[in-house]
Amino acid sequence: MRLLRRNPDSTTAGPGAQDRPLGEREPAQSEPSAQRRQTGQDPDSPEPAAGASAVAGPEKRAPGTSSAGAVAVKLEGLRAFYGSAEQLKGVDLDFPANEVTAIIGPSGCGKSTLIRCINRMHEEIPGARAEGRVLLEGADVYGPGVDVVAVRRAIGMVFQKPNPFPTMSIFDNVAAGLRLSSRSRHDLPAKVESALRGAGLWDEVSDRLDQPGAGLSGGQQQRLCIARSLAVDPEVILMDEPCSALDPIATLKIEELIDVLKQHVSIVIVTHNMQQAARVADRTAFMLDGRLVEVGATQQIFTTPADTRTEEYVTGKFG
Amino acid sequence: MSAQSASPSTLERFAVSSARRRRDRVARGSILAATALALIPLVLIVYYLLEKGLGSWSTGFFTTDPTGNTFFKTSSIGGIKSAILGTIEIVALASAIAVPVGVGVALWLVEYGRGSVFAQLVRFFVDVLTGVPSIVFGLFIYIVLIVGTGGTYAGYKGSLALSLLMLPVVIRSAEVVLQLVPSALRESALALGAPRWKVIARVVLPTALPGMVTGVLLAVARGAGETAPLLFTAAYTHLTTFNLGSFMNSLPVQIYNDVTSPTTAVVNRAWGAALTLVVMILLLNIVARLISRRSRVA
Secondary structure, eight states: OOOOOOOOOOOOGGGGGGGGGGSSOOOOTGGGOOOOOGGOOOTOOOGGGGGGOTOOOOOOOOTOOOOOOOEEEEEEEEEEEEEEEEEEEEEEEEEEETTTTEOOOTTTSHHHHHHHHHHHOOSSTTEEEEEEEEEEETTEETTOOHHHHHHHHEEEEESOOOOOTSSSSHHHHHHHHHHTTOOOTTTTTHHHHHHHHHHOOOOHHHHGGSSSSGGGGGHHHHHHHHHHHHOOOOSEEEEETTOOOOOOOHHHHHHHHHHHTTTEEEEEEEEOOOOHHHOSSSSSEEETTEEEEEEEEEHHHSSSSSSHHHHHHHSSSSO | OOOOTTHHHHHHHOOOOOOHHHHHHHHHHHHHHHHHHHHHHHHHHHHHHHIIIIIHHHHHHHHSOOOOOSSOTTTTOSSHHHHHHHHHHHHHHHHHHHHHHHHHHHHHHIITTTTTTHHHHHHHHHHHHSSHHHHHHHHIIIIIIIIOOOOOOOHHHHHHHHHHHHHHHHHHHHHHHHHOOOOOHHHHHHHTTTHHHIIIIIIIHHHHHHHHHHHHHHHHHHHHHHHHHHHTOOOOEEEEEEESSOOOHHHHHHHHHHHSSHHHHHHHOOOHHHHHHHHHHHHHHHHHHHHHHHHHOO
């Protein structure tokens, strides 16, 4: 599975690269046939090959540096509204590439809204809108001419409740992403297998791929959903309390999986469970009342938080 | 509480009072009476249909057209072949019109219109249409397509009147089922990078399909039993025809005509036709039930 799209040798990011629409990112190295089609809305998009801009980002990395330390997603002044109610009140936050960032905070603080803004799912709710910038490797997903469908192909999402498609078999559930997003359908079985292996589910389901996905246990269903989003080959996976409906053993499996997955994708996980954040996250962000209070290395947030509100929350004084 | 602690005083404390027992009996009794009362006409209808209808059933009953002869006992009055086929043709065309349009409207209401003012307006008019008497649809088609154009009665005009009648039923039932599809499914499909039309075509519709089939079949069953919209749109004829542009017979209209005849044999044919119609609709309902049992939503 080649989910890694960042080419360490790519140093040709032009000065204007960060303003480019999302569609002009470099096609996946492993599947040149599956060149992204999101350039369709941009009349003067260059040839896909003109890319090599995959690493273009506002972080201005020095030429030759490896992808470590790169920023996968950068939020700039992100505000989100439900009707006239402001749920996110201006959040600036970087999500480093190939790291797990946990977002913690009390209920209603805007954690879920925040990650739903990253892949533009927020606007699916009637009356909801977002302001500010969400830069995916330098390209603003809210920029003009950006195809929202393309954004969601690049940024996968796993929801709180496992929700495999009830009419589809295990195989079809995983293949759904590829079929629904009109990606290359070439070699579907291999891609499904690779996604299921990536989600640690292959050994459990390989002999019953034609069975309904809804027949799996809750934890297996959630890993099926992870496999489903992996199959589309995203760069970032957003997880909205992925374990809150699961038992501790299934939770453990998902957490182990997250640890493996981060080699290939950047992960943002919203969680109510602070132990979980401590276990899986490299960095942790604490939110309160629609604002980012503090972000830092997980160890630091839980042991020596800079803000007293963070300290009160992680020590269980409120929330 | 252990058995030992259940002293007589405790039993007394938790005993049901006689007043409440009486109220319970009265309430149960009246509910049962209401059920029995409702069953009386239903059972009688089925009984009379079988009693009077079965007698006129024969092979010839289903394979010959009515002859129009109602006076001479020596020659046959014919069967109801043209009525059965006419009903099937008219209802099939009506369904072919009402189902795609109705499902389309329901999809728009649920997936796109949602709470918009126009959607509210559409819902309101659909509700109004549901309550419109069936004869009004017949009159509407009669005035527009027969009086208005100076044309003749025709099978397709009956289909149009029936489709108007079925449309609100299809819309409402499809809308309800589409709303039952969990929004989490739509969201996860959207989050995979699926365009909205694909989410609808590949995830929402398949999930809702069994329920929608049920609703559609119920609408078809309702349309099949209507007389009023067909009386002055498709009219009455004896002959079997597969030309939807010509006069066309149908079971309800055949029953309507036969039952007013002074000849006993013809009236009995009406009973036979009525039983046929009920059996056809019953079969449709059974199919609908079987399909909805496999429903994946709700």
